[in-house]
Amino acid sequence: MLIRGREPSSCFGLAGTDENAGTAAVAWCIEHVLPFRKQVLALMGCDPEPDLSVASQVFGTDKGFTDIELVGKACHVIIEAKLGWQVPGLQQLKRYAPRLRSSGARRQLLVSLSAADSSWAIRQLPGNVTGIPVTHLSWNALSDAARRAHSSTRSPTDRAWLEQLLHHLQGYGMTSNIFDARAYVVSLTRDRIRPTHPYTWTDVVEKDSTYFHPVGVRGWPVIPPRYVGFRYRAEFQSVHFVTGVKTVDRLQDLNPLWPDTDSPQFVYTLGPPMVPRARMPLGKIYNNSRHTIALDILLSGSADTFEEAIVQMRERVAAAGE
Numbered sequence: 001m002l003i004r005g006r007e008p009s010s011c012f013g014l015a016g017t018d019e020n021a022g023t024a025a026v027a028w029c030i031e032h033v034l035p036f037r038k039q040v041l042a043l044m045g046c047d048p049e050p051d052l053s054v055a056s057q058v059f060g061t062d063k064g065f066t067d068i069e070l071v072g073k074a075c076h077v078i079i080e081a082k083l084g085w086q087v088p089g090l091q092q093l094k095r096y097a098p099r100l101r102s103s104g105a106r107r108q109l110l111v112s113l114s115a116a117d118s119s120w121a122i123r124q125l126p127g128n129v130t131g132i133p134v135t136h137l138s139w140n141a142l143s144d145a146a147r148r149a150h151s152s153t154r155s156p157t158d159r160a161w162l163e164q165l166l167h168h169l170q171g172y173g174m175t176s177n178i179f180d181a182r183a184y185v186v187s188l189t190r191d192r193i194r195p196t197h198p199y200t201w202t203d204v205v206e207k208d209s210t211y212f213h214p215v216g217v218r219g220w221p222v223i224p225p226r227y228v229g230f231r232y233r234a235e236f237q238s239v240h241f242v243t244g245v246k247t248v249d250r251l252q253d254l255n256p257l258w259p260d261t262d263s264p265q266f267v268y269t270l271g272p273p274m275v276p277r278a279r280m281p282l283g284k285i286y287n288n289s290r291h292t293i294a295l296d297i298l299l300s301g302s303a304d305t306f307e308e309a310i311v312q313m314r315e316r317v318a319a320a321g322e
Contacts, residue, residue, distance in 0.1 A: 012168035019081045020057065022172050023067040023113070026142055027056040029165050030070070035153045036162060039145035043137055044109060046075040066096060067113070076105035079137070082114040083172070084222035085215045085264055087121050087136065093129045100132050112136040115172065115222055120247050120264060139172035181295045183239045184221065185229035185306075186213070187288055199257040202232055205270065209240075212251055215264035219290065224266055229298060236280040236306045238273035239298055245269075274299060283307025 012025035030037045031054040038048050049072040057065045068079035078096045080088040093110050100108035110132050112125055121136035128134055143166060150162040188201050204210055211230075216222035229239035246267050251258040254267060276299050283305035293313045296302070303309035 011164050019067065019083050022083075022139070022169065023079065023081045024056045025165055025168050027054050027068045029146070029161055030054050030068075033149060033153075033158045033161050035149035035158060036146055036165075039149050040142065041070075041075070043141060043145060044075075044077060044111060044135060046077065046107065046109070049074045066099075071103070071105065073105060075107045075109065076100055076103035077109045077111055079111040079113050082112070085114060085116045087112045087114055087116060087124050090126060090129070093126070093134060097130045097132050101130070108132050110134045113139065113142075115139055116264075117247060120249070123249075139169055143169045180226045182225070182292050183227035183229040183295055183298060184225035185231060185236070185239075185291050185293055185298070186211075187290070188230050188232040190232065193257060193259060197257055202230075204258070205230055205240075208255070209270045210268060211240075211270060212258070212265050212267045214261075215247065215266055217263075221266075224268065225292070227295065228268060228270065229293070231282060231306060234282055236276060236282065236298065236309070238275050239295065240270035240273055242268045243271045277301035278304075280309070281305050285310065 012021065012028075026040075030040055030052075034050075037052065041048055051072060053069075053071040055069045055071075056067065066078050067081040068077075070077040070079075076099075078100060080092060080096070082088065093112075096110060100110065110129055112121060112134065113136070114121065115138060116124075116136070117138055118136050118141070121138075125134050125136060146162045146165050146169070150159055150166075153159060153162075188205065190200050190202050192198060192200055193204075204212070211228055214220045224242060224245045227239050227241055230237050248254060248265055248267060249262055251261045251265055251267070274295075278301050280298075280303065285307050291310055291313070293309050294316065297309045297312050297316075303312055
């Protein structure tokens with residue numbers, strides 16, 4: 001069944017794939033699947049609590065809607081979720097602090113939830129807001145918790161809900177589908193990165209088998225692709241499997257020849273190059289455009305130019321109704 005032009009991957013997808021749909025799915029499983037509740041509470045350092053009130057989109061006197069709110073005797077937790085790499089801002093977290101301060105629970109906690117990994121997010125978040133501790137969970141961490149819960153339970157009902165949740169959360173985290181056979185193709189220049197050194201942008205790929213780009217700004221991905229392709233010297237050159245990903249703010253700390261940055265950057269470790277069957281000139285395309293194209297179109301020789309590869313991919317997507 002298609003909903004707004006897309007086929008949901010799970011029952012939770014019937015509500016969409018925005019942050020409200022994601023947190024509603026998580027809240028439902030915390031409420032109804034006790035092994036998952038135990039795993040999530042453990043991630044936040046909270047004791048297991050059978051009599052836990054679970055709610056989503058709770059409106060308060062602070063005029064804010066909490067994405068997930070967990071209220072019990074042992075803990076009172078407010079989870080504020082974001083799509084992509086962002087984390088909640090200080091003012092947003094401050095809005096919910098009075099709710100927690102008025103709580104009778106033994107422990108109060110503000111939790112950021114997004115695709116960002118904890119090591120980066122914790123550096124961006126305050127340690128506390130008016131005395132309320134702040135921590136971070138990633139969507140991937142919740143998926144891992146669901147897998148652990150799935151392994152620990154023999155309940156067919158629990159396992160069914162967790163399988164649906166895992167399908168739904170695939171689009172929220174930092175990990176793309178390992179079987180995705182598409183490449184994210186970018187343009188490189190042979191210009192020097194630093195004027196005083198001959199090291200160039202193509203050297204990053206050809207000599208160091210790496211590539212980097214900003215996270216989630218100006219159209220850059222918020223989820224690392226499985227394959228990255230490169231075009232330079234007026235041709236499509238190669239595609240590489242991404243064997244590893246790390247996230248840093250300062251590229252210059254990894255390699256002093258790389259640009260100076262102070263914002264989230266994906267750094268990919270690349271596998272060996274796979275080259276097209278025949279030389280593939282670019283054709284008429286925008287120099288700095290970025291495209292996602294199927295591997296077979298890039299490598300099989302079905303497209304004589306990169307421009308034709310773009311057209312073939314568009315036709316394939318249109319035929320699939322996406």
